Amino acid sequence: MTDTVIDLAGVTKRYAEHLAVDGLSLRVPAGVIYGLLGPNGAGKTTTIRMINDIVRPDEGRILLFGSTPPGREALRRIGYLPEERGLYPKMTVRRVLVFLAELRGLPRAEIMPRVERWLARLELTEWIDRKVESLSKGMQQKVQFVAAVIHEPDLLVLDEPFSGLDPINADLLREIVREQRTKGKTILFSTHLMEHAEQMCDDVCIIARAHKVLDGKLRDIKRDAQAARNRVVVELGGAHGDEVPALLRPGSDTGIAYARSVANGYELTLSQGAPTAALLRRLLDAGEEVVRFEHAAPTLHEIFVERVRDTSGSAPEGG
C-alpha cells in the first residue's frame, strides 16, 4: 500500500515563548508502524496534537487519509492515546468507555459488545463496574488504550504508549499494536526510548528542537548509518601490547583511517569505501588469531544520539 495516511507539509507551530515545531514535513504511509522519535521537548506532542486538531498549525498544511484536514471528519477514523493520561476518576470503567466511544461517533448499540470484548482482551473484565479511581495506574492506562481502539480507527496515534507499563502489559500492548497493523491500520507512535522504536517501527522520523533530523524506513536508516560509520572493533589472541600492531595501523595499504587501542582490542575506523572483508582476510592471512571482529550495526539509540548531537550545534534556537 502506498497511500499516505498522514501528510505534513511545512508545518510550524509557535507558542508565545518558543517555537514548538518548525517547518516539519513528513509522510506516513498506510499500514505501517511509524515512530515519531525525539528527545523531550522536541515537538512530538505538539505534532501529535496538531494531527488530532487539538491545536492548529500557524503555517503549513496537514492532510489525513489523503484529503481530509484534521477535525470533525477525521474524528471517527482516528484513535488517540495522549501522553497526558487520565480518565474521570469517579466514573465506572463501563460508563467512561461508553462516553468516549460515543464522542468518537460510535453508534450506541455497537458500543457495549466492543467494550466487553476489549476489556476481556486486556484482562479487565472484572473491573467493568468499578470506579476508575480504584484501578491501578497501569490498568487505567489499559482502559485508556481501549478508548483509543474501540471504534476501530484507521489511524492509531499513541503518545509514549509504553511508559508506565510493566513488561507483561507492555508486551500485550505491542502485540495488539502489531495486530492492528496486520489488519491494515496505520499506527503513529511517539517515544523517546529508542529500544521501543527499534522493536516496533517500520518507519521513523527523528525530530529534535522543533526540526526534523531524519526520516525514512528504519531498515534503510540503519543500513546507511552502518555504511557511513565503518567502525570495526578487533580483538586478537596472543600477546599484544597496548600498542596498535603494524597490521592495523592507518595507511593507504591497510585501508584504515584511524586506529586506537581500547580495552581488550582495537577500535578502527576504515577509510571511505574500504571493505571490511579485506581487512579480515589480511588478518587471517597474517596468521593472527581473531577473537573478535565486530562490524556492529549501530543501534537506533546510537544513531539517534549521534544525529541529535550533531544538529544541536547547528540547529537554530527557537525564538
Next chain:
Amino acid sequence: MAGAWSIVARREYAEGVRSRWFVISTVLGPLLMGGIIALSVALELRGSGKPVRVALVDEASPDLGALVQTTLQESTVGEPARFLVEPVVGEAASRTALDARVESGEVDGYLVLPADIIVSGHASYVGTDASSTVDMARLSSRVEKAVIRSRAKALGLKPDDTRSLLAHVDLDTRQANGEGASGGAAFGMAYGAAILLYMTILLYGITVMRSVIQEKTSRVLEVIVACASPWNLMVGKLIGVGAVGLTQMGCWLGAAGLLAAFRGPILARFGVHGAQHIALPSVGAGPVAIVVLYFLAGYALYSAVYAAVGAMNNSERDAQQAQMPITFLLVGAFMCFPVISAAPRDPAAVALSLVPFFSPVLMPMRTFLTPVPLWQLAASVALLVGSIVAVTWAAARIYRVGILMYGKKPTLGELLRWIRAG
C-alpha cells in the same frame, strides 16, 4: 451522530445526579427547610399561650402606674392579654431585689416608669424576654398608649374621647402585583426567591468550575478535546450541570409544595395541631416561571465565567482564590436586598435590577415586591441575553486556550490576548 455537546451534557447530567452531594443536598434541603418551619411554627403556637409576668416600678404617679397596669392587661380585638402585671413598691422595688426575682424566674422582667416619663417619654424594661421582638413591640405600644391617655387626661379630655382618639386602625397591606399576597408574605417570598437564586446560581456556577478543574487535573481533557471542540465541550458542560440544577430545584419546589399541602399531618407529628388552618400565600405559575427563567439566565452568565476561571487555573485551590471576585458580584447582588425591599420602585432599585450580573437575583425579587413594568422585564432580559452572549464568547476563548495550559497562571494581558486570538 448526536452533537458532541449533547453527549457531554448527558455525561455531566448522569454523573451530576449520581454524585453523593447531589443526593444528600436534594434530600436534606427540604428536610432542613421543613424542620426549621415546623420548629418555628411549634415555638410560635406553644409560646403564645403563656403570659409574660411583669413587675411594675412606678416612680411617676400612682395614677399612671394603675393606667399602665390596666392598659397592659386589657384584651383588644385580635390580641389577647399577654401581660400579668404586679406593681411593686418600697424594698421590693429595688433593682437588686428585682434582678434577683428575674434571675430566679419568678417574673419575666420588670418595667420602670421614671418620674419624668410624661415629659421625657422614656421608660425602661429589663427582662429575660427583652429580645423577643413581638412581646417588646406590644409592651412598648401599650406603655405608649397608657402615657398618651395620661397626657390626654392632663389636657382635660374625657376617657371616652381618649378611647375614640386611640381607636385601633388596622392597616391591611396588600401587594398590587395581582397575586393578592399580603405585604408580609410578599416580602417573605421575595426574600426566599433571592436566597434560592443566589444559592443555586452560586452552587452550580462553582460546580461548573470544579468540573473543569477536575478534567484538567485528571488530564482527561486531552482525549476529550481530540473528539469535541472546546466550544461544544463548554456548552455541553453548562447545559448538563444546569440541568442538574433544574432537577434539584424541581425536587426542592416539589418537596416545598408537598410540605405545604400536608403541613397539618406533618406538624401534628411535632405536637402542633391546627396547622392546616394557617393560611399560606398561593404561588402562581407566573412567579415560578420568572424564578426559573432568571435562574437559567443567571446560571448561564455566571457559569460561563466560572468555566473560564476553572480553565485558567490548575488546581482547585488556585481556582478558589481566582473565583472570589465573581462570587463577590453575586454576594453583592444579594446584599442589595435591603435597598430594593425598602423602595422597590426607586430609580436606584430599578437601575440595580437591570444590571446584568445583579438582575438574576434582584429582578425576580422586585417582581414579588412591586408590579414591574413589562419594559423593565424586557430590558433586563435583553441585557442579560446580550451579556450571556458576550461573556460566553469570551469565556469560550479563554477556555479553549486555558484547558491545555498547565504552566503558570495567565496574566490579565495574556487573557486578553487569548480572547483576541480567537
